[in-house]
Amino acid sequence: MPLQIPIGEKQHLGKKTFWLFILERSGPTFSLLVIAILLFVLQGVAARVVIDKVKASAGIVSLLGTAGLVTIALTVLSAVIAFLIAWLSYKNYTFALEVDALRVARGIFGKEEITIPYRQIQDVDIERPLFFRLFGVSRLVILTAGREAQEKTDESEGILPAIDKDLAEYLRGALTKRADVEEVEEEPPAQNAASAPQRQ
Secondary structure, eight states: OOOOOOTTOOBOSOHHHHHHHHHHTOHHHHHHHHHHHHHHHHHHHHHHHOOTTOHHHHHHHHHHHHHHHHHHHHHHHHHHHHHHHHHHHHHTOEEEEOSSEEEEEEOSSSOEEEEEEGGGEEEEEEEOOHHHHHHTEEEEEEEETTOOGGGOOTTSTTEEEEEEHHHHHHHHHHHHHHHHHHHHHTOOHHHHHHHSOOOO
C-alpha cells in the first residue's frame, strides 16, 4: 500500500528515527559502561596479585569493586535518562502537510513551531550519510527562497534531521509537487494579458 499522509495530520519522523535518537544520546552511557568494565578487570587483576598478608592491597581490590558497582549504577541511570530524552525529543518533533505550507513543531521545554509555505520551496534534497544508511533513515533538506546553501544546519528551519527513508522519499515528492502547483497558481495575471493577442 503506497504511503499517504492526510492533510493537516501531525506525523512523527518514523520508528527508525526514534532508535537513532536513542543512540545519539547514549554517548555518556557507553563511556560509563567502558569505565565500569575496566574497573572490574582491574579488580580481577589486583585480586590475583594480592598477597593475603598485605591488607592494603585487599583494600584496593575492595575499592575497585565498589567503584565498579557505582559506575554500573551510573550507567543504568544514564541509560534511563538518555531513553527519556530521546523519547521526549521524538514525541515532540512532528510535521504536518497543511493546505498551503509544511508545518514543523519541535522542542521539549521550549516549543518551536515553524511554517514553510510551499511557494517558498525551491528544492528538496535527501542526504544519506553512511551512518544514516545503516539505520535506514535520511536527512530531508528543504531549500527555500532567500536561504543560502551554506546555511544548512540541523537547527535551520528547512531540515528534518532524521526521517525514515520511505517517508523522506514520499515527502520530497509531495513537497516538490505542492511547490510547483503554488508557483503555477501564483503566476501574475499581467503575464497572461501580455501574451494574449490585443484587439484593435
